[in-house]
Amino acid sequence: MTQQTQTSLEGNILPTSIAQVGIIARYEILNYFRSRRFFILLAITLLISGLLTFAIAYEGDSIAGSPPQALPFYATYWGFASNLIVVFCAVFFGGDAISGEFQNKTGYFLVGNPIRRSSIYVGKWIAALTASLIMMGVFTVICLGNGFYWIGTSIPTQFVEAISFTLIYLVAALGFTFFFSSLFKSSSFSILVTVVLLLFGFSLIDTVVTNLIHVEPWFTLSYGSGIISNVFTIPYPQHITTVSFGGGGRGPTLTEYIPTIPEGLIIMVIYFALTAILGLLLFERKEFN
Amino acid sequence: MPSLEAVNLTKNYGKFVALSNLSLKIEGSKCVGFLGPNGAGKTTTLKLFTDMIRPSQGKALINGISVHENKRLALEHCGSLIESPEIYPSFTPKEALSMIAEIRGVPHDVREKRIEEAIAEVKMEDWKDKKVGKFSKGMKQRINIASSLLSEPDILLLDEPTTGLDPRGMSEVRDIVKSLKKRNRLIFMSSHLLPEVSDVCDEVAMIDHGKLLVYDTLSNVTTKFSGDGNSSIVEIGLARALDDSFPIGSISSITGVVSVDKMDSRNLRIKFSGGLEKQETLLSDLAAMKIGMISFRASGSALEDTYLNLIKDTL
Known part of the structure; x- marks a missing residue:
């Protein structure tokens, strides 16, 4: 992006493209804070956190052991719901971020100004990430609050790793939803496609590819994000596990693939890089007609 | 610029x-x-x-x-x-x-x-x-x-x-x-x-x-393309309502004026030939006649005429 600053005849000083990214992000965040969807997702996050808190309070022994152990506690709390909250954030904040500009004609208000489309795209992406981080922050605080209450202040390193992996998954999932949002002009269609893929589609592909074709599903985002819950297992699960049924090892076999941590990270980073670049290119080429 | x-x-x-x-x-x-x-x-x-x-x-x-x-x-x-x-x-x-x-x-x-x-x-x-x-x-x-x-x-x-x-x-x-x-x-x-x-x-x-x-x-567009292609139309507004003493005949006799039509009690439409130069002299002639002219402008209907002549059909 150009770093130049230009002074106009009217005394205006055109901000750099990077500064314009910040302006778009700031106003998008303001728009999110006033939107119904932000508060709906906040309510969903609080509901999920509340249900988990309730479950820990009443079934604490079976979940975290007796006396309660940090690792099973965080594995259950974080591993159970963080993926779901990431998917909700990506869909709520990214699902129609770009398509909405076309469908609602709000893009006409922005695009005719001296601003690159890439600045609009990146600014909106940063705003969606910020809104999502607020949700993740709320969930993390409630999770830690429960942990401190039941177990004490010791935090296992696996939990810190899981939070880091979740943030990378969030970045990748937002890149993915922004891509579909750029691909379609209809908000509802782009939201529907991302919801189906992130909630069910990828998991279904994982199952089918693993069990029927016996291939490691390294090409799905959900497979890569598996490291978030797997990191709580000590030792870390084997990459490939094959179980034979009968026949002294000659019967039918079932293979389970578990992504290694580097593999999971690479999958998520590549997903982000590819979908972000493709989404941006699509938005650059897309016409307001 | x-x-x-x-x-x-x-x-x-x-x-x-x-x-x-x-x-x-x-x-x-x-x-x-x-x-x-x-x-x-x-x-x-x-x-x-x-x-x-x-x-x-x-x-x-x-x-x-x-x-x-x-x-x-x-x-x-x-x-x-x-x-x-x-x-x-x-x-x-x-x-x-x-x-x-x-x-x-x-x-x-x-x-x-x-x-x-x-x-x-x-x-x-x-x-x-x-x-x-x-x-x-x-x-x-x-x-x-x-x-x-x-x-x-x-x-x-x-x-x-x-x-x-x-x-x-x-x-x-x-x-x-x-x-x-x-x-x-x-x-x-x-x-x-x-x-x-x-x-x-x-x-x-x-x-x-x-x-x-x-x-x-x-002016050029309306002159070239409205009506018979050689005339333009201006509309003038008057401070007072038209009556029998109003010198329509004098306006009609100005060189280049093709017709003078009453639009309503305070507005006249004047069709003339001679393009922008004539429009300029027409304005000064009318002003010199002291007829209470308070506005003088190229007619919207002349543009409509031009539009309809140039654009024969719509989607």
């Missing part, structure tokens, strides 16, 4: 040609009306000038800078209003305009003042802190107009700017455009309202089926 230039500008949608080799150069401080039937290519042209769509061929230049090669620089001095944009419903007019002012780099120390002035110019002071989501189409259009004026651009591209406005709003927008002309701005404005174009524009460009038919001054 502000300028807009289309160089062989072409836009195809598959086999459909929305704009065909448009070459047009507009320079200086003036208002140019952009006329044509529905689907003629007017909005397509304006969208090409604002990077909303990309040309299949050719270039759109603003102040000599290609919009598609250097959008930021090209649009820096250009405000636009294309197809009645929507504003985030949760924003107030002040917030929406503040965002545009920041994007356009309006200095912080004058930003608030410029926003207030732009809001005042479109008469939305009482609504400046209310959410846009509750606004009518006309109110949103006023904010859109304010947004295009905010950075005090040299060039304004307006796509049917009075769409959705009530008669008072339309009149106010026309006044805004007229005041911008006095402030050395170049305004390129598409419209279906021929009296509006006659009222505010100095020049007209007509387009049909994606092709430019004519671009010239309003």
